[in-house]
Amino acid sequence: MTCSDCGATIPMDDVEISHPVQRDIRTRGDIMIRRRGSVTSERLECKDLRCYGLLETSVKARGDIILRTSGTLLGALECRRLLVEKGSDITFLNEVHAAHIEIHARVTGALVSSGSLLIGATGAVNGDVTASSVAIEPGGELNGAMNIVRAKPAP
Numbered sequence: 001m002t003c004s005d006c007g008a009t010i011p012m013d014d015v016e017i018s019h020p021v022q023r024d025i026r027t028r029g030d031i032m033i034r035r036r037g038s039v040t041s042e043r044l045e046c047k048d049l050r051c052y053g054l055l056e057t058s059v060k061a062r063g064d065i066i067l068r069t070s071g072t073l074l075g076a077l078e079c080r081r082l083l084v085e086k087g088s089d090i091t092f093l094n095e096v097h098a099a100h101i102e103i104h105a106r107v108t109g110a111l112v113s114s115g116s117l118l119i120g121a122t123g124a125v126n127g128d129v130t131a132s133s134v135a136i137e138p139g140g141e142l143n144g145a146m147n148i149v150r151a152k153p154a155p
Contacts, residue, residue: 017034021040024043035053063079065079068085090109117134
């Protein structure tokens, strides 16, 4: 497929990573990083991302990012929906931006949602959160500032 903005060819393939990869990845398909897989690069672009391994890159996903991993994620994350699954323990060094965020594990870092942010019963956020609405289920924790912002009206 050819990008309408720059004319570059963009693959449509789904990508599965089960070993260390040290290059940028751009696809309109989905990416799965297995437990032994890792991506170390400048940029990763995809539709949906499911990560059980290690990310040392900035990620821009047009769809969902689902994380079930432990460690420090070095790059910025931007997506429509972020889900951090139970069993994870993640430190984000850069702000995370998503339309909707769900946290069901331990997360450290700044989270910014243009819509809703949910901290589940098994979730704990150590850092500031910004969203249009924030919900914390019984048992969930927030150790940081909570900033509620108004939704921008549609043009």
